[in-house]
Amino acid sequence: MPYFEALIDRAETLLAPVIRETPMEPSPALSRQLGVPAWLKLECLQITGSFKIRGALFALQELRDSGASTVATCSAGNHGLGLAYAASLAKLPARIYVPGQVDPAKVDLLKGMGAEVRISPHAGFDETEAWAKDEVRRDGIPFISAYDDELILAGNGGTMMREMRRQLPELETLIVPVGGGGLSGGMLLSAAAPRRLVATQTQASPALALSLKNGAAVTRMDSVETLAGGLEGGIGLLGFEALRKHGPQVIGVSEEEIRDGVRWTLATHRYLVEPSSAVAIAAARRPEIKVGGPTVVVLTGRNIGMDVLRGILG
Amino acid sequence: MPYFEALIDRAETLLAPVIRETPMEPSPALSRQLGVPAWLKLECLQITGSFKIRGALFALQELRDSGASTVATCSAGNHGLGLAYAASLAKLPARIYVPGQVDPAKVDLLKGMGAEVRISPHAGFDETEAWAKDEVRRDGIPFISAYDDELILAGNGGTMMREMRRQLPELETLIVPVGGGGLSGGMLLSAAAPRRLVATQTQASPALALSLKNGAAVTRMDSVETLAGGLEGGIGLLGFEALRKHGPQVIGVSEEEIRDGVRWTLATHRYLVEPSSAVAIAAARRPEIKVGGPTVVVLTGRNIGMDVLRGILG
Numbered sequence: 001m002p003y004f005e006a007l008i009d010r011a012e013t014l015l016a017p018v019i020r021e022t023p024m025e026p027s028p029a030l031s032r033q034l035g036v037p038a039w040l041k042l043e044c045l046q047i048t049g050s051f052k053i054r055g056a057l058f059a060l061q062e063l064r065d066s067g068a069s070t071v072a073t074c075s076a077g078n079h080g081l082g083l084a085y086a087a088s089l090a091k092l093p094a095r096i097y098v099p100g101q102v103d104p105a106k107v108d109l110l111k112g113m114g115a116e117v118r119i120s121p122h123a124g125f126d127e128t129e130a131w132a133k134d135e136v137r138r139d140g141i142p143f144i145s146a147y148d149d150e151l152i153l154a155g156n157g158g159t160m161m162r163e164m165r166r167q168l169p170e171l172e173t174l175i176v177p178v179g180g181g182g183l184s185g186g187m188l189l190s191a192a193a194p195r196r197l198v199a200t201q202t203q204a205s206p207a208l209a210l211s212l213k214n215g216a217a218v219t220r221m222d223s224v225e226t227l228a229g230g231l232e233g234g235i236g237l238l239g240f241e242a243l244r245k246h247g248p249q250v251i252g253v254s255e256e257e258i259r260d261g262v263r264w265t266l267a268t269h270r271y272l273v274e275p276s277s278a279v280a281i282a283a284a285r286r287p288e289i290k291v292g293g294p295t296v297v298v299l300t301g302r303n304i305g306m307d308v309l310r311g312i313l314g
Numbered sequence: 315m316p317y318f319e320a321l322i323d324r325a326e327t328l329l330a331p332v333i334r335e336t337p338m339e340p341s342p343a344l345s346r347q348l349g350v351p352a353w354l355k356l357e358c359l360q361i362t363g364s365f366k367i368r369g370a371l372f373a374l375q376e377l378r379d380s381g382a383s384t385v386a387t388c389s390a391g392n393h394g395l396g397l398a399y400a401a402s403l404a405k406l407p408a409r410i411y412v413p414g415q416v417d418p419a420k421v422d423l424l425k426g427m428g429a430e431v432r433i434s435p436h437a438g439f440d441e442t443e444a445w446a447k448d449e450v451r452r453d454g455i456p457f458i459s460a461y462d463d464e465l466i467l468a469g470n471g472g473t474m475m476r477e478m479r480r481q482l483p484e485l486e487t488l489i490v491p492v493g494g495g496g497l498s499g500g501m502l503l504s505a506a507a508p509r510r511l512v513a514t515q516t517q518a519s520p521a522l523a524l525s526l527k528n529g530a531a532v533t534r535m536d537s538v539e540t541l542a543g544g545l546e547g548g549i550g551l552l553g554f555e556a557l558r559k560h561g562p563q564v565i566g567v568s569e570e571e572i573r574d575g576v577r578w579t580l581a582t583h584r585y586l587v588e589p590s591s592a593v594a595i596a597a598a599r600r601p602e603i604k605v606g607g608p609t610v611v612v613l614t615g616r617n618i619g620m621d622v623l624r625g626i627l628g
Contacts, residue, residue, distance in 0.1 A: 020337055049584050266586065266623070267620050270363050270586055270616045270618070271586065271616075302584045306577070306581050310627045310628070313627060
């Protein structure tokens, strides 16, 4: 797929001076458990606290090069944070739509980075995004989806996949959190893609499992309570198509397994991860997981609130 | 001091393929507070969880090159962990003496890395170290001090100082935890040394402040209860001499300020740090701190027990 590789090339060139090349750390504990050499990709140490800065920076720059003078997105989470940061670097105004049930601390954080924040009349993500898309269409502002956009797939999944392949050329299996499918889809579309991928979700919002069962992407889902808010909601068309073609093992994990995953990562490797990252650790600890050869668990972010962390540590 | 620079050269060459170049992260919150541009040196993200791997690897390799077939040290903390890891890489037997009051989990961790662990009949560090030195003298095994050894100063402080100078050439002020003085002393002896250094200690074990008052290094102190166990005990002669010549501002912080420092770092930058790191954050938040120009707070490690973390988060 030379077109997608060319996008990744452009994204890598743009990102190199700005983002961190995050470490690949061996995990003796997971290696024993899985029976293969296992690593953690420490993307939780990325600037802004998650991988989302990769796609946000790339998409923003591409839109700017096409003449956009403002950009918009819908996200109160890591993508919103990434886009607000990218916009502050590029000195481009950003408008960020957030669900009505947003944590006020996150609104302050986004405003502190200079973004304009619009709070939705709807509580959940999918309704908010639909409303936001109507608004920006009316105002003529380009909208950067958090997950269903080829620039986001190339920036997030494409660049990280190449980075991992350079760090560990013999990589065979990836264990990765899946929400909207932008990260995992971008990885699978890349020429550096792994032979095998384990897609991990929260059981509270199993869009990928439902989509594979239905044979079509479930793009909208009702809002639910889950610690892994970053993985909540429907799956994107682009990501789903890439995942469907690949045929990953899908593992859904419970809220209690997510809490265990956060504690395990702190206690065993001493890194802070957010619940949406911990789903991959939780899946790696399931007896039914199927891995082959050198295996990497992708830790996607560390943006966890102190109250949530306190609750998890108990 | 060309001899010390030559040592740092050798250490850098040895360490480059093994350790991480840890990031330098801007801190908007500390910049506002201090009134100067402020950064965090994220050495808490180093392999083995602290900077101690730098000196341990270098000292071990130098001793091995001089014909040693076993090495010994006294430390149940980060230096012991660093040396055990270095010895496992170099496939050289290591004997690690630990105080009688050691946490059994730490003994298991050291043994798991292949080290021989000898538990002291003495509870505290300084008595244990004196006993350990007698033992190894009898057995003819070279002893690597955790802090009072020029190889450790060059490996720990010397290499990190050069790395920070490359990352931030305009660096003027360093805020750094001081215990035995191996880190701060090595930084000050380096040609890359900062113009100004703020030495931070736990009030529970103020060896540097006492030594400056006495005009001579207080090399042994009674064992005390402190969260910052890595900074407990006397100061080394080499480190003290370098600090005395420089004339740093010395700030001693309380246990409650240390807890606040751990919480601040988690909440503001989302990194896990151990209490012995958090003293530097605590000092940076004191109104009497004197900084000038671009300022760096050195976060030295992340090895904190889950029970301690739980207690701090409350």
